Amino acid sequence: MPVYLRGLHFFTEQGHKRVSSKKLAESVNIKPAQMRKDLSYFGDFGTPGVGYDTKKLAEQIRSIIHLNVPRKAALVGCGNLGQALMKYTGFDSFGLKIAALFDKDKRKIGRLVQNCKIEDIRKISALSKRGIFLAILAVPLCAAQEIADKLVQAGVQGILNFAPCQLRVPRNTKVINIDIALDFARLPYYLPKNIGASE
Amino acid sequence: MPVYLRGLHFFTEQGHKRVSSKKLAESVNIKPAQMRKDLSYFGDFGTPGVGYDTKKLAEQIRSIIHLNVPRKAALVGCGNLGQALMKYTGFDSFGLKIAALFDKDKRKIGRLVQNCKIEDIRKISALSKRGIFLAILAVPLCAAQEIADKLVQAGVQGILNFAPCQLRVPRNTKVINIDIALDFARLPYYLPKNIGASE
DNA sequence: AGTTGTGAACTTATTCACAGCC
DNA sequence: GGCTGTGAATAAGTTCACAACT
Numbered sequence: 001m002p003v004y005l006r007g008l009h010f011f012t013e014q015g016h017k018r019v020s021s022k023k024l025a026e027s028v029n030i031k032p033a034q035m036r037k038d039l040s041y042f043g044d045f046g047t048p049g050v051g052y053d054t055k056k057l058a059e060q061i062r063s064i065i066h067l068n069v070p071r072k073a074a075l076v077g078c079g080n081l082g083q084a085l086m087k088y089t090g091f092d093s094f095g096l097k098i099a100a101l102f103d104k105d106k107r108k109i110g111r112l113v114q115n116c117k118i119e120d121i122r123k124i125s126a127l128s129k130r131g132i133f134l135a136i137l138a139v140p141l142c143a144a145q146e147i148a149d150k151l152v153q154a155g156v157q158g159i160l161n162f163a164p165c166q167l168r169v170p171r172n173t174k175v176i177n178i179d180i181a182l183d184f185a186r187l188p189y190y191l192p193k194n195i196g197a198s199e
Numbered sequence: 200m201p202v203y204l205r206g207l208h209f210f211t212e213q214g215h216k217r218v219s220s221k222k223l224a225e226s227v228n229i230k231p232a233q234m235r236k237d238l239s240y241f242g243d244f245g246t247p248g249v250g251y252d253t254k255k256l257a258e259q260i261r262s263i264i265h266l267n268v269p270r271k272a273a274l275v276g277c278g279n280l281g282q283a284l285m286k287y288t289g290f291d292s293f294g295l296k297i298a299a300l301f302d303k304d305k306r307k308i309g310r311l312v313q314n315c316k317i318e319d320i321r322k323i324s325a326l327s328k329r330g331i332f333l334a335i336l337a338v339p340l341c342a343a344q345e346i347a348d349k350l351v352q353a354g355v356q357g358i359l360n361f362a363p364c365q366l367r368v369p370r371n372t373k374v375i376n377i378d379i380a381l382d383f384a385r386l387p388y389y390l391p392k393n394i395g396a397s398e
Numbered sequence: 399a400g401t402t403g404t405g406a407a408c409t410t411a412t413t414c415a416c417a418g419c420c
Numbered sequence: 421g422g423c424t425g426t427g428a429a430t431a432a433g434t435t436c437a438c439a440a441c442t
Contacts, residue, residue, distance in 0.1 A: 219400085236404080
């Protein structure tokens with residue numbers, strides 16, 4: 001669903017009031033029927049013969065995937081990736097914002113990154129009191145599970161995990177993994193064997 | 200397959216000479232039968248009653264997915280994400296290395312990042328002559344397609360794309376997308392509705 | 399006994415194609 | 421005429437369960 005939301009964003013910006021499943025689907029590289037099926041799972045949002053009202057559908061999708069309200073997230077790990085994520089603007093259009101920053105390194109604590117002060121990881125305990133239930137985990141593999149446990153204890157229920165491991169979390173906590181090396185390692189398979197072998 | 204390779208890496212490091220599909224599968228959070236099926240697509244690698252030889256299987260998987268030789272990649276876009284990727288060490292264990300760096304920004308050109316000199320994007324043309332057939336695209340959305348075209352022209356056949364769009368490339372070029380915002384935007388769906396709504 | 403490789407059963411996802419609505 | 425929503429058909433992926441092997 002988020003991908004449709006982004007597609008709609010594009011059409012809305014272009015000034016289109018309506019869009020067909022054909023147009024919207026092709027903008028995100030899938031078949032129109034697929035998109036209609038996906039939407040139909042949640043209800044009927046279109047008008048036969050006309051299509052979808054871009055703004056209305058966007059609002060409806062936001063409501064379905066709980067992006068109808070802005071949300072704050074915590075970022076743990078202010079290394080290179082963490083800092084890159086702080087400066088990243090791609091979350092804005094989904095109403096997501098990194099509002100708390102944590103690191104273990106004492107030298108980093110107190111420093112400002114994008115107007116957000118790096119806090120001691122030990123102060124992580126009461127995120128839920130600050131209205132934060134989402135977290136991005138950008139720490140080394142060796143620290144990931146330990147910090148995931150702390151996040152769960154702090155009330156976090158959704159984790160975007162960049163560490164190359166399967167976190168163990170309670171049933172009611174959702175983890176989504178992004179494993180950059182793994183994705184990159186898939187590419188050579190599609191190359192002719194031995195092409196570009198170095199050394 | 201790359202995920203099994205990583206799992207094997209772990210077992211080899213632990214000093215295990217053999218591993219069963221059960222153990223290996225659970226280390227990567229899948230069912231044993233799934234793993235055996237996946238492997239069986241490429242051949243028979245195990246010994247009934249015994250399991251798999253960790254080193255041998257790793258080498259065989261590397262050969263299957265063309266990771267049996269070290270490979271070089273170009274990184275385009277030396278913004279925050281690009282620099283984070285340069286410092287990232289997760290590629291090493293797959294024999295992948297960023298060996299060329301490009302940016303559009305004249306002020307950045309010539310600067311060293313991790314012992315690699317940032318080159319002018321206009322010098323991108325002959326990557327294949329340098330033995331580079333893989334690229335990581337870490338540039339803003341607006342530049343992504345244009346640079347993808349250049350990469351293809353330069354002989355690149357595999358692209359890891361961080362821009363939130365579907366690149367159009369020739370059939371023989373493989374693109375793998377990593378869309379961080381999209382993945383993050385999936386999380387709130389699993390949260391109770393309106394929990395943590397800010398403002 | 400322990401484990402693989404695999405056909406068969408099951409589940410899930412995708413695509414087709416068309417009735418019904420605008 | 422154009423487009424949606426959806427049942428039916430197809431395809432793809434997963435899991436089971438067991439014969440065959442060490």
